[in-house]
Amino acid sequence: MLPLYIAILLLVTSIPAPLVLSQTQTYNLNTKFQGNDFFDGFRWETMDDPTHGRTNFVDQETAQNTNLSYANPAGAFMMKADNHSIVSPGPSSRGRDSIRITSYKCWGDSLIIIDLEHMPAGCATWPAFWTSSQRGPWPNGGEIDMIEGVNTNSNNLASLHTTPNCSITPNQAQKGSIVSTNCDSSVNYNQGCGVASNTPNSYGGGFNNNDGGYFATWRSPNGISMWFWPRNAPNVPPEISQGDFSGMITPANPSWGTPDSNVTFQQNCDYYSHFDCHEIIFDLTFCGDWAGSAFSAAGCGPNCEDFVNNNPEAFQEAYWEVNALRIYTPS
Template sequence: MLSLDIFSILTLLLSAKFVPTALSQSYAPNAQFKGKDFLGAFNWETFDDPTHGRVNFVNQGTALNTNLSYADDDVFIMRADYHQIVPSYARGRDSVRITSHDAWDESLLILDLAHMPEGCATWPAYWTASKNGPWPHGGEVDIIEGVNLNSNNLASLHTTPNCTMPQARNHTGQVISSNCDAAVNYNQGCGVASTTPNSYGSGFNNNGGGWIVTWRSSNAISHWFWPRNAPNVPNEIRQSESDCDPITPGDNWGTPDSTFVWSQCDYNPHFDPHQIIFDLTLCGDWAGNAFPTAGCGPGTCQDLVNNHPEAFQNAFWEINSLRIYTPQS
């Protein structure tokens, strides 16, 4: 009985005091996407939005021809249309959803982001999800997500049953929910809201964006965010794509914005190799339901999407680069 009690106490302490640097290893460059690289490495999805948004995802050719997607040597942009009235019979306002061809398991993702979609009715997201599926098998990791006029980013996990998070973890964010099971609480997942200023929406954009880093391992999934003007951005995060040397995650990076640990969730049954996804949906299950209390009136979310294209002038992603590192053998 005594040994069991000690084991339980140690488990709780490890989950509450998990420090990423303690279990880190060196990660080597695996893939880099900048500007036109995105055009060949991602698929432009055209299916109906699974979150029931008032949105029409278009293919790559249409997106490029209508400037919903744009790439040169230095930048990649994808956006919602902000010119057309949307007829009531249409599927929704034109927008973009892209999914990487490749998938990664344990990895380090470094996103240098200049601008994210903002404004009423918007629901942008940058996340990873199982290539094998079907969802939620293999898990989902939400890295950037929010709706309407939110100012704090929400990072979450969505899984099959029997995956929960301890309340006490070594991160600076605020725990919003602890049950990762997608079948619980209308697929709320286990979420952590960032407490770092300018982590989402107009505040993020007005500050020039920043760096969002995700470290996924069999020990934990952790996220860091550094605003563009932060004095403590590590050199290996700020470095240019041409200087991609191996990186040791978490070394001198400070406390993560959010951390998810496996003391109450077996990693391998819940997570497998993930593709990377960016999208911008409008209204839908979250943004639409939250619209009436978001300070976005008068009118409805659907009315704004259909009849006010000017409202979506700032609804775009502007990506400087996405670097992916994997463990060195």
């Protein structure tokens, strides 16, 4: 029989050490999109909306010719829905003209920072800023939703969607509230695992009325952490608010504070089999699986599709205004 102290030593050293978020790893600027950069770095998707929205995604030429995609005089990039036309009812039309764009490049371990002035808001809207596996097919390789909500929501939802055998660890140091822990897209009607922000003005009309803000998403084998800072917040780190800074950033340094969402996997999810090289996607759809089912409960009316078809003036706020999008990768 082994001496007790040796047995204890063997037991302790055999237990896998928990993954700890490094605060010393530096990341260098890899890619920046600002203004017209988006036209070269993204493709305009024209497929039927996979979430069954009352939406007609248009190609780049149409988007530019109809002023739905352009760089404004301040240098921000705009993506808008049509807010002038009555839409023909029924299957003769897919729905209201809108935008869905996907980056040509993909990134693995990375830090994504977006300086966002305005996001789509209002009844029937379902905007999202997210990443998804370039190789796929979905849900292989995973999905990371960084900004998402519907109708008149006021709090951002950050979520993950994966293949089976992936869940998030509860009781992490984060400001948000866990909505669900199972990331498997095949259960709970593809709810995924998500954290709802408790930071005011993190989504929708409140966000826009506050001149927007900054979102940062840090992805590594340790986990996926997300921060949000309102534009006028006194604690916005200078490397977040002042453009490229030196081109080098240390994620999660103390000045960043507690993340809104802090997902660590450890033994609950094998990172490398669930997440691979991701494209970046912006889209704006209407009604569909989420916004449509929540339309009446949001006090928006009895029928989402009729609302979209007949009320173009209701979509004056249905646009993205992106000041800059920056992607950093490990040094």
